[in-house]
Amino acid sequence: xxxxxxxxxxxxSSRLPGKVMMRINGIPMxxxxxxxxxxxxxxxxxxxxxxxxxxxxxxxxxxxxxxxSVFEGSENDVLERFYHAASLFAADAVVRITGDCPxxxxxxxxxxxxxxxxxxxxxxxxxxxxxxxxxxxxxEIFTFQALKYAAENSISAYDKEHVTQFIIKSSLFRKxxxxxxxxxxxxxxxxxxLEDFQVIENVFNYFLPERVFSWLEILKLRNEQPNxxxxxxxxxxxxxxxxxxxKEIVLRNVRDFSESDKYxxxxxxxxxxxxxxxxxxxxxxxxxxxxxxxxxxxxxxxxIDGNEYLDCSMGLTSVSxxxxxxxxxxAVKQELDRGVNFQRPSVLERKMAEKFLNLVPGHxxxxxxxxxxxxxxxAVKLARAKTGRNLVAFPGDHPFYSYDDWFIGKTTCxxxxxxxxxxxxxxxxxxxxxxxxxxxxxxPGQIACVITEPERSVCGRDCACGRNVEEYxxxxxxLSHANGALFIIDEMITGFKTGFPGSSSKYNLFPDMITWGxxxxxxxxxxxxxxxxxxxxxxxxxxIGEEKLFLISTTHGGETHGMAAAIATIDEFKKHKVxxxxxxxxxxxxxxxxxxxxxxxxxxxxQVVPCEWMPTFIFKNKKEEVSAGMRTxxxxxxxxxxxxxxxxxxxxxxxxxxxxxYFARAFEESFxxxxxxxxxxxxxxxxxxxxxPVFRKII
Ligand SMILES: Cc1ncc(COP(=O)(O)O)c(C=O)c1O
Numbered sequence: 001x002x003x004x005x006x007x008x009x010x011x012x013s014s015r016l017p018g019k020v021m022m023r024i025n026g027i028p029m030x031x032x033x034x035x036x037x038x039x040x041x042x043x044x045x046x047x048x049x050x051x052x053x054x055x056x057x058x059x060x061x062x063x064x065x066x067x068x069s070v071f072e073g074s075e076n077d078v079l080e081r082f083y084h085a086a087s088l089f090a091a092d093a094v095v096r097i098t099g100d101c102p103x104x105x106x107x108x109x110x111x112x113x114x115x116x117x118x119x120x121x122x123x124x125x126x127x128x129x130x131x132x133x134x135x136x137x138x139x140e141i142f143t144f145q146a147l148k149y150a151a152e153n154s155i156s157a158y159d160k161e162h163v164t165q166f167i168i169k170s171s172l173f174r175k176x177x178x179x180x181x182x183x184x185x186x187x188x189x190x191x192x193x194l195e196d197f198q199v200i201e202n203v204f205n206y207f208l209p210e211r212v213f214s215w216l217e218i219l220k221l222r223n224e225q226p227n228x229x230x231x232x233x234x235x236x237x238x239x240x241x242x243x244x245x246x247k248e249i250v251l252r253n254v255r256d257f258s259e260s261d262k263y264x265x266x267x268x269x270x271x272x273x274x275x276x277x278x279x280x281x282x283x284x285x286x287x288x289x290x291x292x293x294x295x296x297x298x299x300x301x302x303x304i305d306g307n308e309y310l311d312c313s314m315g316l317t318s319v320s321x322x323x324x325x326x327x328x329x330x331a332v333k334q335e336l337d338r339g340v341n342f343q344r345p346s347v348l349e350r351k352m353a354e355k356f357l358n359l360v361p362g363h364x365x366x367x368x369x370x371x372x373x374x375x376x377x378x379a380v381k382l383a384r385a386k387t388g389r390n391l392v393a394f395p396g397d398h399p400f401y402s403y404d405d406w407f408i409g410k411t412t413c414x415x416x417x418x419x420x421x422x423x424x425x426x427x428x429x430x431x432x433x434x435x436x437x438x439x440x441x442x443x444p445g446q447i448a449c450v451i452t453e454p455e456r457s458v459c460g461r462d463c464a465c466g467r468n469v470e471e472y473x474x475x476x477x478x479l480s481h482a483n484g485a486l487f488i489i490d491e492m493i494t495g496f497k498t499g500f501p502g503s504s505s506k507y508n509l510f511p512d513m514i515t516w517g518x519x520x521x522x523x524x525x526x527x528x529x530x531x532x533x534x535x536x537x538x539x540x541x542x543x544i545g546e547e548k549l550f551l552i553s554t555t556h557g558g559e560t561h562g563m564a565a566a567i568a569t570i571d572e573f574k575k576h577k578v579x580x581x582x583x584x585x586x587x588x589x590x591x592x593x594x595x596x597x598x599x600x601x602x603x604x605x606x607q608v609v610p611c612e613w614m615p616t617f618i619f620k621n622k623k624e625e626v627s628a629g630m631r632t633x634x635x636x637x638x639x640x641x642x643x644x645x646x647x648x649x650x651x652x653x654x655x656x657x658x659x660x661x662y663f664a665r666a667f668e669e670s671f672x673x674x675x676x677x678x679x680x681x682x683x684x685x686x687x688x689x690x691x692x693p694v695f696r697k698i699i
Pocket of ligand 1: 277370371372373374376400401402403453490492493517518527
């Protein structure tokens with residue numbers, strides 16, 4: 001087996017440009033890396049795989065002078081770069097090393113290669129699938145065939161940039177992890193920022209002129225002289241040091257709800273439920289809370305008493321960029337001046353469809369609507385029409401898919417819905433493939449479609465899908481298709497949050513239809529159903545002579561400013577790293593809250609589900625039972641401190657580090673009463689009643 005190591009490196013770097021050529025004791029970092037790697041006894045050839053951008057020419061010529069081969073390929077499609085390099089250098093297997101890992105350990109590389117060859121049945125092996133080695137010793141090895149397949153089949157820009165993501169996410173490949181007995185995954189020996197470089201410099205300066213030393217020797221040094229490693233621990237501890245600064249944050253003191261109380265007293269005689277989704281209703285909040293919002297800006301909202309809050313729910317997750325986000329507003333305002341609704345479709349409809357479909361691999365047709373329920377119901381209708389079957393299946397333990405009869409009829413809140421409708425809906429346990437299989441066995445040839453959210457905050461963690469969401473979804477799609485049913489992914493919540501455009505693209509999944517809504521137009525009313533042509537065209541009018549299916553037909557579906565908002569939102573997501581921002585805000589919030597819970601010994605009573613796109617909190621009582629009363633008390637305490645919190649945090653592009661710090665400060669202060677309630681009961685501290693479940697039989 002011919003093993004070729006491809007060292008991925010280039011001069012550009014967002015945080016530390018030119019880092020690979022930065023010198024340690026006069027020696028460029030890339031040279032140190034290559035000197036170490038060339039001590040591997042199992043690698044047949046080492047090749048620098050860089051990009052053909054002119055900025056890399058000095059790097060290429062330097063590495064050639066050192067006597068190594070160089071391959072120059074695509075700047076952004078690194079997967080393609082790897083494939084072409086591996087083909088040119090006739091690799092049977094490729095070892096991938098990245099330029100930010102100058103401490104790569106040749107013995108560890110050989111150990112991984114040896115294990116890979118010995119196993120002989122895996123397509124991919126690394127020490128990063130479940131990390132236990134220090135960050136910076138990353139090694140991956142994969143077969144040429146796996147690389148070829150990934151290069152030929154990957155679609156998303158993310159997979160093309162991150163070389164092995166397609167292989168890692170795909171269930172087609174057999175993968176193995178190399179672990180160490182102890183967990184050193186939090187050690188940071190990689191070079192991303194200047195502080196990292198300084199640590200690596202300290203390490204080399206200690207060992208030089210010896211360039212090759214083992215990672216265990218570095219670990220020994222770390223234990224003996226921790227000060228050499230302190231600098232970049234600061235990066236990790238940045239969060240910690242911000243925690244120290246939390247005390248300096250002055251919290252708001254929200255006490256006046258007099259206008260809110262008047263509003264609450266009147267609204268229920270005007271509007272049933274007092275709001276236009278039940279989850280915004282008064283019974284979802286503590287008594288000491290705003291009844292209505294006056295306006296919002298960025299990540300903050302102001303209530304009708306003039307109280308300011310950090311917003312944690314962002315319009316039920318629909319506001320992905322921020323309230324009153326200027327580029328979206330500008331696009332909307334411009335369109336408003338040109339009229340909003342006409343006798344024939346606005347020319348924007350075509351632009352919108354082309355733009356959106358460009359984001360969704362495999363889907364070529366779409367319909368727009370004003371609400372998510374309209375598109376999920378339309379998907380169900382199409383599936384029934386396509387298959388000629390009646391039953392629709394969804395996870396019975398998921399919260400919401402539509403306010404229409406096929407879904408609500410199956411909840412406890414089914415008044416007004418004849419059972420003939422709800423009997424046509426069947427449920428299975430979410431993320432549990434055997435439960436779905438049982439359902440197909442129970443209703444052979446009767447299920448038209450499975451509709452499911454692709455992932456929820458617990459997925460990949462404490463959930464029946466285990467750690468592999470993608471594998472479960474892929475199996476569920478295959479199982480549904482094998483049973484003649486269509487598969488619909490509902491990306492209402494995950495869309496523009498887990499990835500861009502969503503989880504289906506993140507995991508390279510090809511469902512028959514996908515439903516989109518919240519977040520795709522920054523809070524404006526624009527939802528969509530996308531799908532494959534063979535399903536979607538059933539709702540068309542060009543199949544002359546065939547029976548017509550009345551799909552979505554609504555007066556306001558093609559309102560121009562909704563489309564303008566969606567187009568501007570997509571442009572902003574493309575222009576900025578919105579998803580990265582969302583995820584890093586979520587990650588920081590999780591880290592802060594986790595640290596505070598540990599510090600106060602509260603982790604038994606409040607838990608954070610570490611989901612970077614939607615950190616979710618679970619509140620428990622003294623007996624460690626989930627408690628609505630304790631949750632409502634915590635909400636009351638957060639609201640008092642100017643944080644409009646309902647138990648989840650939806651990071652958006654406008655949330656800043658200051659917001660995260662503010663949340664953490666309010667979070668910590670809210671422990672005070674919570675701790676008292678743990679011993680005395682929430683009833684002693686909560687003003688009013690606990691929030692109630694949206695889906696309940698009795699009001
Ligand atoms: C997963 C999911 N699907 C569909 C819907 C319905 O969307 P809408 O409220 O826009 O009708 C929701 C709403 O919360 C949802 O969470």
